[in-house]
Amino acid sequence: MSEWDAAAPGAGASALSGGVLIVGAGLVGASLGLALRRAGVDVRLRDANAAVVDEAVRVGAGRPAVADEPPASLAVAAVPPEAVGEVVAELLDHGAAEYVTDVASVKSLPAADVRERAKEPGRYVGSHPMAGREVSGPGAALPDLFEGRPWVLCPDDGTHQQAVTRALAMARLVGATPMTMTAADHDAAVALVSHSPHLVAALVAARFVDVPAHEVRLAGPGVTDVTRIASGDPELWTEILTANAAAVADVLRGLRTDLDRVLDALDSPPTGRTALREVLRSGVDGRARLPGKRGGAHTEFATVVVVVDDRPGQLARLFADASGAGFNVEDVRIDHSPGQPVGLVELDVRVGVEHELSAFLRERGWTIHG
């Protein structure tokens, strides 16, 4: 049985036997605390605002962190993107945890900040659970917020093996599906599927501010869905968008080109019909590519099994090799009984890519199984 098998209750908890320290007990931090507590992990909570810790403790997300405790197995900086670098460096340099991750929705900027500020940046691995709500605070926390959601890890070639294995164990424990990509690929992807849609939802909702009441009264479930995420916290989203500005602007410039085509088409009915139809069809096609509620848009993955020996840094080197060469690992399982000299790492990749990845890893000296 895999030590990290999410199906077995409590599995993976041993990687976190020294407890998890969560810094920032808002929606995501408190939800993570709830999920880890349910899996039997000791959770310490810290927040710049003592009242937030109190509320998170009240909902069952953990206990207040106390001074001079031994280092936690893993600390999680659940703070806005621009604060990650400072918080992570402080956690590492003051020995509050052996390894540190974060949950910010951008990854390049925090990683650069950590490299600049921390003495041992290799003990940090950036990560991002693709989960959230349009409400905030520990009172809105849900223990199953991460259930079935992707949790992206972005190790680089300096990342320590234990940082990756512990973050992986945590992601599995709370029911998420871990995957790895480079920080740049992650940031481009979230600009596309999260940050730009958020801004566009806000742009649509902003049209309703200065109109007569009878006009908005006709609003139905469609526009209610389109604009739901526009209720998100403007402060938090300003920081997220600023931290991923270039990638978001790329997506929105493409959207603007399409919008101009639509405006031209609307200015010349009925000859504009063709252009409108094309945009609407692209919308149908694009929508069909989104995963369904439970992975509806079925994607087949191929698995590459890599033999990893027990020397320090092997796992981090493997991820760095795969990610650095542009391979996106869609799911990761580690079959590695503690104390065994070797383990098997299963990397799921898009069908068609597995041979290329196997060949590439063999060339880099890895032993590929089967």
Add this chain to the structure above:
Amino acid sequence: MSEWDAAAPGAGASALSGGVLIVGAGLVGASLGLALRRAGVDVRLRDANAAVVDEAVRVGAGRPAVADEPPASLAVAAVPPEAVGEVVAELLDHGAAEYVTDVASVKSLPAADVRERAKEPGRYVGSHPMAGREVSGPGAALPDLFEGRPWVLCPDDGTHQQAVTRALAMARLVGATPMTMTAADHDAAVALVSHSPHLVAALVAARFVDVPAHEVRLAGPGVTDVTRIASGDPELWTEILTANAAAVADVLRGLRTDLDRVLDALDSPPTGRTALREVLRSGVDGRARLPGKRGGAHTEFATVVVVVDDRPGQLARLFADASGAGFNVEDVRIDHSPGQPVGLVELDVRVGVEHELSAFLRERGWTIHG
């Protein structure tokens, strides 16, 4: 008890005792048939495609219309906007129904078409139930599609009283909340809360067509909601958008101005923060103005009660007076026992407008109650 009181089962059915003929048995037509059948109304179905009628009959939406039946009390043209004029004129001129309405999501263009084509356009009143789904066809029909939804009637000063009363009775029977506005006001409102959001959802979804699978795999519930309506039928939506092109373009030009501000802001982080925050805050404010699932955004209405005598055309003249002067009637109740010489019409309007409307109607010769 009001003849049109929706709370009493079967009430209002007497206004439709000659049955309802539905032309176009797709999603909206078949849903209307289901809802009317449930209220005990005889429903005849007609569609250019015989297989569609068969399926609608199978789901219980009514019976196939047969040749040489006496005229129905009301016919409903449940066809795309550009077909309404021809279908309505044919229904009126061939005596298939005494009065006719439609359910198209634009109102100015069909009304102009009907005026041009029909011999007695006053027997037609345009209407629009604010209800739909992103799937189509009679197989997706729901009897409670209209439950609690606004149903807009757009009478003009030529509209016959019975056209309005029968369309009103039908809207109440299927659980909708009838309201009246001018066709131009209606078209501006739906451009804002329905047509533009549809196009923008398509623009967001269109970005997903040509990107790697691992990027769309990160999509979560947020973008799934933003783009849900982008799955709607491109042919139908091309016609809707073409028929309401000018009003939709007005809304989208405003949105593009905001989008350009956002792009400027993203190109100059961190100084762009202020502009981003403003757009995001406007999004929060605009979203808060949308009605909740069950009328959550609470709006108070004031009621103006008008005494209407039993002469032909009185009700139509009342609506034409109110709508023509720019008053939007948010709900209508008619307390009018058949055979009584006078009845009371309750017009709900926005609080603050009631005195102005009362004064205006008095000036036009109406008797205002209380």
